[in-house]
Amino acid sequence: MPGMTSADLDDRRERALLDRLEEYYDAVPRHGARVEHHGPLTLFVREGKGWPFYARPARGWSGPVGATDVENVRARQRELGIPERFEWVAETTPTLRAAVEESGLVVHEHPLMVLDPCAPAVPVEALSGTMSVRIVGADDPLLSSALAVPHLAFAEPGTHVGLAGTPQLAEAVHARVADGSVERAIVRIRAGLTVVAAAVEDGSALSAGQHQPLAGVSEIVGVGTLPAARRRGLAAAVTAALVADARSRGAETVFLSAGDEDVSRVYARLGFREIGTALIAEPAE
Numbered sequence: 001m002p003g004m005t006s007a008d009l010d011d012r013r014e015r016a017l018l019d020r021l022e023e024y025y026d027a028v029p030r031h032g033a034r035v036e037h038h039g040p041l042t043l044f045v046r047e048g049k050g051w052p053f054y055a056r057p058a059r060g061w062s063g064p065v066g067a068t069d070v071e072n073v074r075a076r077q078r079e080l081g082i083p084e085r086f087e088w089v090a091e092t093t094p095t096l097r098a099a100v101e102e103s104g105l106v107v108h109e110h111p112l113m114v115l116d117p118c119a120p121a122v123p124v125e126a127l128s129g130t131m132s133v134r135i136v137g138a139d140d141p142l143l144s145s146a147l148a149v150p151h152l153a154f155a156e157p158g159t160h161v162g163l164a165g166t167p168q169l170a171e172a173v174h175a176r177v178a179d180g181s182v183e184r185a186i187v188r189i190r191a192g193l194t195v196v197a198a199a200v201e202d203g204s205a206l207s208a209g210q211h212q213p214l215a216g217v218s219e220i221v222g223v224g225t226l227p228a229a230r231r232r233g234l235a236a237a238v239t240a241a242l243v244a245d246a247r248s249r250g251a252e253t254v255f256l257s258a259g260d261e262d263v264s265r266v267y268a269r270l271g272f273r274e275i276g277t278a279l280i281a282e283p284a285e
Helices: 006-031 067-080 096-102 124-128 143-155 166-178 181-190 234-248 261-268
Strands: 033-038 041-046 055-057 086-089 106-115 132-136 195-201 204-214 217-225 253-257 272-282
Touching: 006 033, 006 041, 006 055, 006 086, 006 106, 006 204, 006 217, 006 253, 006 272, 033 067, 041 067, 067 096, 086 096, 096 106, 096 272, 106 261, 124 132, 124 234, 132 234, 143 166, 143 181, 143 195, 143 204, 143 217, 166 181, 181 195, 195 234, 204 234, 217 234, 234 253, 234 261, 253 272, 261 272
Parallel strands: 055 086, 217 253
Antiparallel strands: 033 041, 041 055, 086 272, 106 253, 106 272, 132 195, 195 204, 204 217
């Protein structure tokens, strides 16, 4: 474009990409939530059972966001009995952080990463060795353990080898069946809203994750490895399988939020690059 430098063009492309992610963030919860509009903020309220949603910046809002706006939404969340949680991208809504911190919430930072569209496909076999890594369908008996593994992984965060192993996985599987998580996942898989992948050994998932495709964009979420099975490259193999599936479904933009900088380096080896910072605000524990 005449008069624009390469840096200007790069900045315009980055802004367009962040805007596309904003469209996705606003659209995805609407499949399972009631939407409440609170000025500069949108509150998504889960319809039925399942993981509770959050509040985030209203789509298209360009004005300021103040602590009073945050407090009003927090009061509504308390009224509904749902977590006082906010999620947003720092670069897209820079004024929100000061407002949530003024209201007393704690902000957590996570590298926001997008897959380079020119990144070559990473063969899953090169990462998984002899371990089987596959997409898990709605009728696959592996589904319950694939949904349970990330819960154990996030209970012991980090990349070090942890304590939770096969006995704890069996307990977690029973919990996911009992709370309806498996049935809800089956519905989403059949509707094409969720894809699950898992690394499998002896009939159980040792690592698993999901991607959620919508209108040419997909977010990779919930990738976790059974703590006792870490340091074997399983999460990277699962992520590569999810990337391959997302691309096969026509996703032009594939992205994720890494748990921390150490985890982000794993994703960087698969072709992801950092584009911003995903922020999560919640009350102090």
